[in-house]
Amino acid sequence: MMPEATLVIRRGSPGETPRDEAFTVEFQPGASVLDVLRMLRVERDPTLTFRYACLNANACKECMMVVNGKVTYACTARVMEGTTTLEPLPNKELVRDLVTQIAPPDERF
Structure with a gap:
């Protein structure tokens, strides 16, 4: 039997009750x-929403989220055998699933 990893992902949109969905x-x-x-997103759920822009590795800050209770970059955090929990950034406006508003609207170009 192959070892497994389970991602428990906080899902939802503004105004909805957040729900946790597990993918093994x-x-x-x-x-x-x-x-x-x-x-x-490609193989199981095309509605899964997260942000990334890997143009300048480890410098773009687009894939920042909460991984196992710590704010980090999804591109540098490693999935471990067992369970990994993913949540959107705290204290940021939720867009959907793991996507939050990074910059206030008046600061965007």
């Missing part, structure tokens, strides 16, 4: 949270 995948040592999120 084959554990791949070294896979980033972003790698698994991208795979899940």
Whole structure:
């Protein structure tokens, strides 16, 4: 039996009651949270919403989220065997699922 990893993802939109949804995948040592999120969106749930822009690795700040209770980048956080919890950034306006408003509307170009 292959080792497994489960991502428990906080889902929802503004005005909805947030819900946690679990996705179990084959554990791949070294896979980033972003790698698994991208795979899940392509292979299992095209409605899964998260942000990333890997033009300048580790500098873009687009994939920032809460991973196992700590604010970090999904591109550098590694999925571990067992359960990994993912939540949107706290104290930011929720757009949907793991996407929050990073900059206030009057600061966007």
